Amino acid sequence: MSAYAALTGAGYRAQVRDKATLFFTFAFPLIFLVVFGLIFSGQDVKQSGRPYISYIAPGVMSWGVANAAVFSVAFTLMQWRRDDLLRLIRMTPTRLPSVLGSRYVLALGVGLVQAVVFVGVALLPPFELDLKSTWPLAIPALIFGITAFLTIGVVIGSLADTPEAVAAIANCLMVPMAFLSGSFMPMDMLPSWLETGSRILPLRYLNDAVSAALSGRGDSGDIVLGCGGLLAFTVIFGAVSLKTFRWSNKA
């Protein structure tokens, strides 16, 4: 068995054996869907005439998937360094891409299952998301999104030495970004300067691409632009993560 396959297997077992974390990974975005869905049930966004759910469902889903990708890899790297497990891996001939690759495939798996569960619930009453025929295009968008947010998680997991630091840094990043990128609030309701300014945020690109694919708010050009933006963030944070990655907490 290759190092990559073994690490993926160990990561998979660790994930499915931690029932509480597993449950909340999938339930967390759904809670936001329920809260926003019930608050804005049956209402349309004035500025566009589109139902709230067509904004909130893709937005919250994008945020939930991105959040899980950031947190899972950041926590894992921090914990592995704390437990000296990265030092153990460092002393084997296993290369870093195998280590990160195993976390990547796990994050992709979690993200795609999250998306399926989320859309499944969003289609039910009272949310009744109107799923467009372009929905399969959300899959590449999600893959690009998970990749970009995973690299951000690697940076956070390399900078933070404690679980508290991971939570603080990741929350500081992900919660404001959810509001500013249109995940929790329809982008069409935001002032135009913010609409423009939010283009510096990776979640904006994921939101736009997933919204275009699932609820038709935009076209295939928006999906391509979203994926391109996420790819750019992947390159940037990938480069930063290679600089910040540490095998050990010791200087």
Added chain:
Amino acid sequence: MPAQPHEASPDTTIVIEEIRKRYGDHDAVAGVSLQVRRGEFFGLLGPNGAGKTTLVEIMEGLREADSGKVTVLGQSPWPRNVALLPRMGVQTQSSAFFVRQTAREHLCTVAALFGVGRKAADGALDAVGLTGQRDVMVENLSGGQRQRLAIASALVHEPELIFLDEPTAALDPQARRDLWEVLRGLKKQGRTIVYTTHHLDEAEALCDRVAILVDGSVAALDSPHNLVARTGAPTRLMIPAGRLSPEAALGIEGVDRVEEQGGSLVLETQVSGQVLTAVDRLTGLADVQTRTATLEDVYLELTGSLTGTGSDGDKNSEHQA
């Protein structure tokens, strides 16, 4: 520090020359040179902060020395040398386990990281006596079992060179002795073992040679036997009181000092064999005990914790004659 030639030879596993490592204004390693021979059980002793960990991490390739040269199995361990790593095994911390895995799953994962199969993992579990716990989650293992699993992680790929750090620290006396046998077995297979410990009895029982580090420098390097022999601490013969008068004892050739202590007549000598023969002739050897200097005496003398009491009887090892 004893001067040594430092040319690498096929019989040498590790060669370090004039290694220095400084943290701030503190010299963690202050110019250490030594060689570890192939198949040798090499002990690294010293008080906390003496530089043992830094020196070992430099040998393992986890740290870069500020200056000096390190060659391990003919190669430089720094920067990370993936060609060298499969030939080395490093005992990890007892926390370094993949979470929510059984002992076997953890070890199979480590085996795969080295590119070896599950069979190797089972062999390593067996070698450290954890076959019975193979399906226990790593979180539920006892301290000693975790320690043995950490050692198994270093052995799973059958490396030529093994670094062990306090391997018996959390073990009960029986498990400790069992592990000694495992370690002796590894040596018999021709593997080189570099081993740090605070258990001096263990170092004396297992190591071919030991280096005692003090303040980042090698204060002594030799076999435990030679180090003990060189201390000059006397052997003490303890004869039940009343069997021999102090005057008669002092009359025996080779006896340097005589005193009465705790119901025994204690004879101090540098030539224990000769004195024992004489005592045998005079009173017989029944209930006569000998206490020789140990590695601990040497260690304490060098590390300065036992100034002026280097030959204290309490620190000596006791044998029934």
